[in-house]
Amino acid sequence: MTQATRRDRLRAETEREIRQAARALLVERGRDAVTLRAIARELGITAPALYRYYDSHDALLRQLCDDICQDMGAALHADLAAETSDQVDCQVRAVCHSFRRWALAHPQEFALVFASPRDPLGADQFGSVFLQLAGGLIASNLGAKHVDDPVPKALHEDLARFQQVLIDVVGQHGVTVGDDVLSLGKIYYVVQSWVRLYGHVALEVFGRFPFAVSNPEPMFDSMIDQLLTDIGFDEEEAAAQ
Amino acid sequence: MTQATRRDRLRAETEREIRQAARALLVERGRDAVTLRAIARELGITAPALYRYYDSHDALLRQLCDDICQDMGAALHADLAAETSDQVDCQVRAVCHSFRRWALAHPQEFALVFASPRDPLGADQFGSVFLQLAGGLIASNLGAKHVDDPVPKALHEDLARFQQVLIDVVGQHGVTVGDDVLSLGKIYYVVQSWVRLYGHVALEVFGRFPFAVSNPEPMFDSMIDQLLTDIGFDEEEAAAQ
DNA sequence: GAACCTTGTAAACACCGTTCACTGAAACCG
DNA sequence: CGGTTTCAGTGAACGGTGTTTACAAGGTTC
Numbered sequence: 001m002t003q004a005t006r007r008d009r010l011r012a013e014t015e016r017e018i019r020q021a022a023r024a025l026l027v028e029r030g031r032d033a034v035t036l037r038a039i040a041r042e043l044g045i046t047a048p049a050l051y052r053y054y055d056s057h058d059a060l061l062r063q064l065c066d067d068i069c070q071d072m073g074a075a076l077h078a079d080l081a082a083e084t085s086d087q088v089d090c091q092v093r094a095v096c097h098s099f100r101r102w103a104l105a106h107p108q109e110f111a112l113v114f115a116s117p118r119d120p121l122g123a124d125q126f127g128s129v130f131l132q133l134a135g136g137l138i139a140s141n142l143g144a145k146h147v148d149d150p151v152p153k154a155l156h157e158d159l160a161r162f163q164q165v166l167i168d169v170v171g172q173h174g175v176t177v178g179d180d181v182l183s184l185g186k187i188y189y190v191v192q193s194w195v196r197l198y199g200h201v202a203l204e205v206f207g208r209f210p211f212a213v214s215n216p217e218p219m220f221d222s223m224i225d226q227l228l229t230d231i232g233f234d235e236e237e238a239a240a241q
Numbered sequence: 242m243t244q245a246t247r248r249d250r251l252r253a254e255t256e257r258e259i260r261q262a263a264r265a266l267l268v269e270r271g272r273d274a275v276t277l278r279a280i281a282r283e284l285g286i287t288a289p290a291l292y293r294y295y296d297s298h299d300a301l302l303r304q305l306c307d308d309i310c311q312d313m314g315a316a317l318h319a320d321l322a323a324e325t326s327d328q329v330d331c332q333v334r335a336v337c338h339s340f341r342r343w344a345l346a347h348p349q350e351f352a353l354v355f356a357s358p359r360d361p362l363g364a365d366q367f368g369s370v371f372l373q374l375a376g377g378l379i380a381s382n383l384g385a386k387h388v389d390d391p392v393p394k395a396l397h398e399d400l401a402r403f404q405q406v407l408i409d410v411v412g413q414h415g416v417t418v419g420d421d422v423l424s425l426g427k428i429y430y431v432v433q434s435w436v437r438l439y440g441h442v443a444l445e446v447f448g449r450f451p452f453a454v455s456n457p458e459p460m461f462d463s464m465i466d467q468l469l470t471d472i473g474f475d476e477e478e479a480a481a482q
Numbered sequence: 483g484a485a486c487c488t489t490g491t492a493a494a495c496a497c498c499g500t501t502c503a504c505t506g507a508a509a510c511c512g
Numbered sequence: 513c514g515g516t517t518t519c520a521g522t523g524a525a526c527g528g529t530g531t532t533t534a535c536a537a538g539g540t541t542c
Contacts (some may be wrong), residue, residue, distance in 0.1 A: 007519075009509055014520085035498060047520045048500075057499060114447055115356030127444075127451030154459035162452040192437075192464070194451060199440020203368075206355055210368030210435060211403040218395035223433070248488070248539055276529060289531075290490050298530060447484090 015053055017043050022064050026108050034061065060110075068109045073129040075102050080133065084238045087207045088137050095133050096197060096224050099126070110205050127194055134190050135166035138231075148185035156184065158224040163187045186231070193227045256294055257364040258284050265306050267349050275302065277346065302353075309350045316343050321374065329378050330474045336374050337438060337465050338368070344442045351446050368435055375431050376407035379472075380418040389426035404428050427472070434468045 021042040025034045036057055040047040054060040079098035083091050103110045113126065151159060169181055200223060203209050204216045213219065262283040277298055281288045295301040302434045320339035324332050344351045354367065393401060407423055441464060444450050445457045454460065 005509070010508095011520080036500090037498065045520090046522060048523085050501090051500080052520055111356055114443075114449060115352055127449060131451045152459045152463045154456060155454075155463075156451065158454050158456075165452065187500090191451070191460075195440040195444060196388075196433075196437050197440075198444060198449075199436040199438075202355075202443055203436060203439060208368060208439075209354060210372045211399065211406065212431070213399050215395060215399075218393045220434075222396075223436075225380045246540075251539095252489085277531090278529065286489095287491060288529090289492090289533090292531075293489060 007066065011053075014043070018050065018053055018060075018069055019063065020152065022060060023067065026112065027106070028088075030108060030114055034064070036060070052219050065113050068106075068113050068128065069126065072099075072102050072106075072109075072126060076133060088140060089228050091137055092134065092228065093224055095130070095137075096220075099130060099197065100204070100220055102203050103205050114202065127198070130197075131190060131194060132169045134193070135182060135187075136170050136173060138186055138190065139166075139170045139181050148183055149189070151188045155188065159184050159187050159191075162191075185235055193231075194228060196223060198228065210241050245260065254466055255284070257292055259291065259301075260304065260308055263301060264308065267305065267353065268410060270345070271349060272353055273372060275305070277301070306354050309347075309354050310367065313340075313343050313347075313350075313367060315361045317370060329381060330469050332378050333375065334352075334465055336371070336378070337461075337468075340371060340438065341442050341445070341461055344446050348446050355443065368439070371438075372431060372435055373407065373410045375434070376423060376428075377411050377414060377416070379431065380407075380411045380416055380422055389424055389429070392425050396429065400425050400428050400432075403432075430472055434472075437464060438466065 018039060021039045022034050025038055025042070036047045036050050039060075040050055050060070054063065076098050078096055079101075080091060080095050083094035089148075113218065163179070163182055163184060166187065167177060167179075170177055170182070200220055204213075204220075209216070259280060262273050262280045266279055266283070275292050278288045280301075281291055291301070295304065310396070317336055317339050320342075321332060321336050324335035326332070404423055404425060407428065408418060408420075411418055411423070440455075443462055445454075445461075450457070
């Protein structure tokens with residue numbers, strides 16, 4: 001079935017090298033250095049040959065974005081798996097720190113994926129990766145008492161749609177939850193948390209804090225503490241340690 | 242003294258046209274369309290002539306960023322001045338809405354100023370413009386009872402420096418306040434608020450919410466309500482209206 | 483009016499994305 | 513096996529870019 005014809009293998013190999021070269025150029029010399037000719041030069045071929053693999057420079061950049069998102073998703077999941085504690089708040093902390101760490105370690109990738117004026121709603125954006133994780137964690141934290149503030153009526157429809165997405169995603173991982181666990185209020189809360197996380201990380205990566213912050217990490221930690229406190233996690237033991 | 246020599250007038254005029262053309266290109270056709278040759282074409286001159294005005298394409302883009310920041314600052318101040326109510330919470334609302342409105346109306350400018358990996362701390366960034374306004378508003382709201390959560394020790398030094406900046410700025414507008422009004426806790430709170438505002442606006446402008454939000458405005462309004470409530474503004478009358 | 487400064491030009495260089503006609507080898511098929 | 517097809521890759525070309533250089537022309541100054 002899987003006729004691994006010689007040509008197919010070579011093609012796959014070349015495509016891998018293209019992505020790898022594009023990524024290296026982005027990381028080492030910035031977005032504007034990711035040119036078709038530079039990539040081709042790296043592979044020892046000519047620029048027009050790349051058109052056998054991508055329709056345009058733009059299509060190649062889109063592919064690059066997708067690769068980046070996938071890599072970050074893998075990094076988040078890996079860091080979560082490496083978190084030994086089975087307490088949900090520790091896991092949430094791990095994922096948040098993982099996101100910040102990744103963004104700071106990959107500023108060019110972060111900027112490319114976020115700043116590029118993407119057309120619709122990208123399939124594999126950071127936000128969905130993150131929120132799917134968060135949704136899973138919240139759903140698994142059945143015992144916790146959560147606050148459940150009222151949600152503005154105008155947001156009900158959108159949030160309900162997103163709620164269904166999260167319930168489905170969590171369901172695919174073998175856990176079935178009802179509307180009561182992943183309530184609209186909690187969904188909304190998670191979205192607000194994402195806004196704060198993203199805001200902090202973007203400001204930090206882009207160096208756009210309104211004043212010089214010598215060490216932003218305590219600020220980030222403090223924010224996470226507040227997020228967890230707000231959603232009802234008891235923070236006694238975490239603060240005591 | 243002001244010898245308005247003919248050549249100086251022409252030069253100033255040309256420089257204005259350059260900035261204007263660059264801005265128009267950015268708005269109408271995106272960042273990549275702001276090329277030296279396109280600008281020169283617009284003015285009816287040749288590209289190398291632009292080097293009499295800017296050292297490089299990069300320098301011209303930096304100038305463009307500065308112009309944008311200044312314009313947004315002017316827009317914020319104008320909208321604040323147009324706010325008839327003298328209640329501080331209304332003024333804060335006005336400025337927040339003004340920021341969001343400006344960003345949504347000028348996505349290319351917003352993206353350019355934020356996403357460009359700027360070297361140091363830009364002088365006229367959105368954040369400082371905004372926070373100076375916020376600082377002034379808080380300082381003028383002497384009567385309100387504010388919460389004053391403890392601030393992580395690691396942030397004291399940075400926040401104290403920023404506190405001094407704000408006090409100075411407010412002072413330049415004729416109001417003198419002490420550390421008690423613009424306390425470290427309030428400064429910290431304002432910074433956190435900025436993180437949330439920026440996070441929401443950036444996500445909305447870049448279309449990066451993790452799910453399709455059909456109408457983000459209620460979400461923004463709800464966030465502002467919460468910000469104002471958290472800092473201790475009584476929200477009764479606003480909610481009743 | 484002569485010397486100087488400034489603004490602009492034209493030509494050139496190296497680089498870019500993209501297209502097109504073409505080559506050579508792998509793959510396929512009778 | 514032999515002929516045909518498919519396809520990755522080439523080289524040349526077009527129009528675009530930032531930037532440098534030598535040079536012309538006009539304003540400024542003494």
